Amino acid sequence: DGGITQSPKYLFRKEGQNVTLSCEQNLNHDAMYWYRQDPGQGLRLIYYSQIVNDFQKGDIAEGYSVSREKKESFPLTVTSAQKNPTAFYLCASSLRTGGAGNTEAFFGQGTRLTVV
Amino acid sequence: AQSVTQLDSHVSVSEGTPVLLRCNYSSSYSPSLFWYVQHPNKGLQLLLKYTSAATLVKGINGFEAEFKKSETSFHLTKPSAHMSDAAEYFCVGPPGGSYIPTFGRGTSLIVHP
Numbered sequence: 001d002g003g004i005t006q007s008p009k010y011l012f013r014k015e016g017q018n019v020t021l022s023c024e025q026n027l028n029h030d031a032m033y034w035y036r037q038d039p040g041q042g043l044r045l046i047y048y049s050q051i052v053n054d055f056q057k058g059d060i061a062e063g064y065s066v067s068r069e070k071k072e073s074f075p076l077t078v079t080s081a082q083k084n085p086t087a088f089y090l091c092a093s094s095l096r097t098g099g100a101g102n103t104e105a106f107f108g109q110g111t112r113l114t115v116v
Numbered sequence: 117a118q119s120v121t122q123l124d125s126h127v128s129v130s131e132g133t134p135v136l137l138r139c140n141y142s143s144s145y146s147p148s149l150f151w152y153v154q155h156p157n158k159g160l161q162l163l164l165k166y167t168s169a170a171t172l173v174k175g176i177n178g179f180e181a182e183f184k185k186s187e188t189s190f191h192l193t194k195p196s197a198h199m200s201d202a203a204e205y206f207c208v209g210p211p212g213g214s215y216i217p218t219f220g221r222g223t224s225l226i227v228h229p
Binding site (some may be wrong): 006031033035040041042043045048058088090092094104105106107108109110112 | 125150152157158159160161162165206208215216217218219220221222
């Protein structure tokens with residue numbers, strides 16, 4: 001079955017440590033996205049990528065980094081520079097960007113990161 | 117900049133009564149618009165989408181939405197709420213020039229027995 005997979009579902013990190021969240025899709029989508037969700041604040045865009053080896057900062061990129069070495073994979077690293085990393089992180093993908101009649105985004109099940 | 121605005125942070129209904137979740141958009145041209153649902157600690161599931169084919173869009177679980185260009189609205193409705201409809205609902209659209217899913221702040225639907 002095609003879909004988008006995030007792992008792990010729950011992640012605990014000590015302060016000062018970097019941690020990487022995995023996102024894999026087998027939908028052959030060009031575009032991938034990372035969002036952060038906090039209670040009462042909706043979803044905020046961290047990074048997005050429209051093509052392999054290219055990515056762009058979103059609204060809240062500080063303290064995060066990404067890579068897009070393969071079309072299927074878009075891992076997110078939460079660095080020690082992120083001041084308040086505890087949140088629910090969602091990865092998404094879509095067929096393409098730009099133009100009218102765009103297809104919808106497909107979402108993973110999320111990773112809940114807790115800093116202890 | 118184009119955006120979507122969800123007018124209510126919380127909507128409370130009784131089981132069996134109609135549901136109305138409101139969304140307005142701003143766009144200089146006909147947008148693509150979507151409604152997603154999120155149950156606690158889960159990812160987002162697509163309910164329905166508008167891509168300029170028909171103004172009344174039917175989705176899953178009995179939900180539908182009507183695109184009204186004159187009112188720049190895309191409100192989500194359901195004739196009769198079920199307890200299982202209790203969740204967070206997001207109206208999503210693209211900004212102009214490229215498609216990056218842009219979210220409204222979300223509306224929490226509470227369903228009372």
